[in-house]
Amino acid sequence: MKLKHIVTLFFAFLAFGVNGQTSSNETLFTVDGSPVYVSEFVKVYKKNLDLVQDESQKDVDEYLKLFTNYKLKLKEAKALGLNEDANYLRELNNYKKQLAKSYMTDSKVTDALVEEAYQRVSQEVNANHILVKVDENASPNDTLAAYNEIVKLRERALKEGFEKVRAEVHNGQTVFGEQLGYFSGFRMVYKFENAAFNTPVGEISQPFRTRFGYHIVNVLDKRPSKGEVTVAHIMVVEKPNDSLAEKPETRINDIYKKLQQGEDFASLAKQFSDDKNSAVKGGELAPFSSGQLRAKEFEDVAFGLKNEGDVSEPFKTDFGWHIVKLINKKPVPEFETLKPELVNKVKRDSRSQLIDEALIDKLKAKYNIGNPPSDLEYFASILNDDYFSRNWKLPENLDGEKPFLKIGNKQLTYQDFANYLENQQRNTTPKQSFETLVASKYEAFLKQQLLNYQEENLENENEEYADIVTEYRDGLLLFELMENTIWNAGTTDTIAIKEYYEANKSKYVSPERIDAVIASSSKQKTLKKVAKLLKQDMAVERIKSLVNSNDAIEVIFTSEVMEVNHQALPEGLEFKKGISKIHKHNGAYVIVKINDVLPETQKTFEDAKGLVIADYQNHKEEKWLSELAEKYPVKVDEDVLSKVKKQLNNK
DSSP, X not given: OOHHXXXXXXXXXXXXXOTTOOTTSOEEEEETTEEEEHXXXXXXXHHHTTTOOOGGGGSHHHHHHXXXXXXXXXXXXXXXXXXXXXXXXXXHXXXXXXXXXXXXXXXXXXXHHHHHHXXXXXXXXXXXXXXXXXXXXXXXXXXXXXXXXXXXXXXXXXXXXXXXXXXXXXXXXXXEEEEEEEEOTTSSOHHHHHHHHHSOTTOBOOOEEETTEEEEEEEEEEEEOOOEEEEEEEEEOOOXXXXXXXXXXXXXXXXXXXXXXXXXXXXXXXXXXXXXXXXXXTTBOOOEETTOSSOHHXXXXXXXXXXXXXXXXXXXXXXXXXXXXXXXXXXXXXXXXHHHHHHHHHHHSTTHHXXXXXXXXXXXXXXXXXXXXXXXXXXXXXXXXXXXGTOOOOOTTOXXXXXXXXXXXXXXXXXXXXXXXXXXXXXXXXXXXXXXXXXXXXXXXXXXXXXXXXXXXXXXXXXXXXXXXXXXHHHHHHHHHHIIIIITHHHHOHHHHXXXXXXXXXXXXXXXXXXXXEEEESOHHHHHHHXXXXXXXXXXXXXXXXXXXXXXXXXXXXXXXXETTOTTSOTTOOOOSEEOOOEXXXXXXXXXXXXXXXXXXXXXXXXXXXXXXXXXXHHHHHHHHHHHHHHSOEEEOHHHHHXXXXXXXXX
């Protein structure tokens, strides 16, 4: 998602619910005389209460500061005329069109498709197929030839066996014979999914067409879905730039031996896993379902573990070496739990065409659109063969003002439909009768006009849609303001940024680090032995050979330059040369040999540039907000605020 849309959505949350306020509401504060009502503030505060991470923002007074700053920025944006900018209006209109799709639907058809989708995500089909490629807009002759070929291939497959024919005819260009493996709902285009799920096991489907061409499917098996699995893993990756690092296969096997010796999986993940995102959580990953991961080997191992707590042997994927521990397995969730996700998928899927068709029928009934008008005969009469070569022109004597079609309170004329015909020449299929052509163009024109009319009037007909559009309208406006005023400072305020760096140099230093060796073991006694050997300046490889064996890994070493927050370092470790005492850390014992302490160093402007720009922008915004507060005075009604606090604190 683009930065613009992320920020806009944040502002949209902040602006939620500003529609429909009335003068009867109590005024909480004014911005340059414009009222902001209690109901708006309370609604926004409650909605955002669970979204803010800074506890201070849950304080009513602190949140009021955020909200007044927000209103000040909106006031400035409108004063600058940003709400009339062509790019802003274009972006807003594009969003409204996209959003409107969610509100322009037929609920009954959607519900039926969602229920069907649930049945299909609850199952997996194993199938192979043969495809004869043909373009969606191919000529009738090419289309017929492809269809005849797939019919012949099906007849052969029934006699000779599907697998034999599939392997023989595949050429990877015009004919594809592929083994698809197991898949569930939404993994294939809808027409293909339909054929696979509706064909009995062991049978070959009738020929069917998708946008790729004509297919036949051989269904090999059907089974319940594997559901969802949650695992933890320890990952070790190759470190080509680290001459001290072990080979990943050696390191993962050492870790596996420690697991076999009874050491804690989460503790080892925290110490040694190279997947830093999951290491801090003991290696735990987000739940996933069959077919969701890019690494099929990882998925197979994860689903292959049977009992909670089972641990795999080390194995390799394209991402590195892994050990996986099963945390839990869950079947496909209940329908009501999964329904919201399925609704979104259905609306994005090719199934949506069925929903669109149902919506058009619904709108025809809503606006009393009957049979095609008799005027179509006139339009068929004014066409000629120039239409098929895209050279047709409107006749000069066209009565453009004559009424043609009425939708709600919108009257469409002969000119509207004639213009549509003229513009659609480029999308015309090979030659056909003018009557057939005009009839098909009319249906497309009617659909377009019905959807346009519904979309244009949606803000008046649907309150929820109107609220969301208002949120986005203000959020987008704020984005434009912030981008022009603050965020572009990195490219426009070069001198000021350098001056800010010079004035605040002490903020931009590289922290103190150590060049160290860490020894980790579950046994304190073993580490005492290691400490003695380290004091003798014995090489790490030599120490490993003395304390570890092929059958038992007692100690794992980590050697690198580290900052104080390194995952392997114990809390409170003093940075000084020498060997530390034994510390308890992440469920194990560790000692640290510090070879050298690298002091904190001043970062150059170029090294710190990203941080400097961010800090400078914050500094500039604070100053700018003070200027806005002077330009647009904010007056808070303290009595009303007191009542608001009481109301919110007693929630």
